[in-house]
Amino acid sequence: MQSMNLEWYRIFLYTARSGSLTKAAQQLHITQPSVSYSIKQLEDTLGAKLFDRLSKGVSLTREGQSLYDYVEQSFAILDAGEKRLQSLQRLTAGELRIGASGPVIRHMLLPSLDRFHAAYPDVRIRLTQGKTAEISGKLQEGSLDLGMVHLPLADPELAVRPLFSIQDCFVVGEAYRKLAQAGRPVAAIRLTKLPLLLLSPGSSTRRFVEGWLQTQGVAAEADIELGSMDMLVEMARRGYGAAFVTRAFVRRELAGGQLFELPLAEPIPPRMIGVASRKAASLPLAAERFMTMLAEAAISE
Amino acid sequence: MQSMNLEWYRIFLYTARSGSLTKAAQQLHITQPSVSYSIKQLEDTLGAKLFDRLSKGVSLTREGQSLYDYVEQSFAILDAGEKRLQSLQRLTAGELRIGASGPVIRHMLLPSLDRFHAAYPDVRIRLTQGKTAEISGKLQEGSLDLGMVHLPLADPELAVRPLFSIQDCFVVGEAYRKLAQAGRPVAAIRLTKLPLLLLSPGSSTRRFVEGWLQTQGVAAEADIELGSMDMLVEMARRGYGAAFVTRAFVRRELAGGQLFELPLAEPIPPRMIGVASRKAASLPLAAERFMTMLAEAAISE
């Protein structure tokens, strides 16, 4: 008599509550002798008499009462744990920790995030803004579930799924309108004659444009460096030069005639935005579900 | 997949702690496939993936982590409960609730209680003084484990075990010395010529002496009524009359010549003191043990 079977405690609990082996058996959907047997096992294992057998049911001994207080608490906590788990499963609890860069948040994340939040309002959303490098760092250390990053991302610890294709371009304001609407494509070398408005060094967009210019045999030199695309656009509009931005980001301004895209002799290759997560850990259900939503949004685009 | 086996949680706990099925298996003295099987059962039953299987062991998923916090607490409480129970079993915890009347406490309870307390200093002793009627009431309502009472006790709910035999007597002080030492036994009728010092009405000793006097054809009439035997003895010593007391209670005074026992024509029948407990509930271990000690003391007397 030494190996413990925790099921005995459940039977003990039901028996103590109902004060009857027979009733406990009914509630547990087993037979009365089975309950009798289990209680006996438990008593023998613990070396203590837990119930007094009366003519009309059973009642806890003092020792049994002492044990009962603990067992009841213990099971209450276990039940709470299972409830909590079910909540997480049904997405009526939990959190979604996601990171992305500013422009990506506004143009690619928000639409899906709105849908997700509407569908699962009880899931807490933690949104972090940052550059691709920062995002991937937080993914690795496990403080983010998902991150939207610029591809390619060479990190063996992260799994990446491509989602959206984005197209970059150079835009200018009224001041350089003629250049944009001359009808002739602008060669890369001629771009350098213009003041260039670029994102600050360190961003993957900056690295991308520098790389592209280099393949065109041109050394990039930024005249104005800004941290956010919003600001770039604003400066371009005011005629400070040509800003390198995502086309989708300035769609309204292009349509409204406040900005003009420079036609290029050599097209800028499209870039991909993807969603990354840590390979090692499986995704929390909330993140899993959100990724599905993102993928749906990407397809329908 | 629906019936729950709580053993799975234990295995879950060990696995989560060690981060390895293999290590958990070693600690639990079972094989690795057995752990693998149990975890799978638990996951299927809960409908949630609890561990990520890595190349180097396993690690909790977010859901698993959430569950773990609860399971750990739950088991800690259960362990505490088992520890507490073992303490009660070893009498390194618990309490002994006992009741008796004043004289009984001093002369019959204390010697055994001293031994008990020396043997089990961690058992809290709750001692209640009261008349037999009060004691038996508290026994029935369950607020006492044991009660030392005067026999016979006619209560179907209480189990009684006779222990000590006591002998009552009438004692007088110096003032009535001649009566005590005249060599002639004193008849009951002559007792009433003396001032009688009796315990207050309501005590079983008072009932007993009244009953005895009545069998002798004498109407008892107390000249002095006091609540405690100590006081009776004191008054008798000062010559106020004849006090009805337990002989063992005045052994020292009789030996020292401060009190004198009246020889009676008709002997007072001995009374029995017993220990009573509720029939329905079994005794707590502490009470059980103490009763053994009481019985030993009674035999060796």
Added chain:
DNA sequence: TGCATGATATAAATCCTCTCTATGGCAACA
């Protein structure tokens, strides 16, 4: 008393679940 009732205990057979052994698969590492 004697009988019916309602509770737990016991016995023996059965069934099922868990455990084991053996083996496969997979990733990391040298």
Added chain:
DNA sequence: TGTTGCCATAGAGAGGATTTATATCATGCA
């Protein structure tokens, strides 16, 4: 590419829990 260290799977087997049937005991009632 072989080796090592993990976990998963398959199949067989054992042992314990469950069931059915029955005993036992206390209680209440005629």
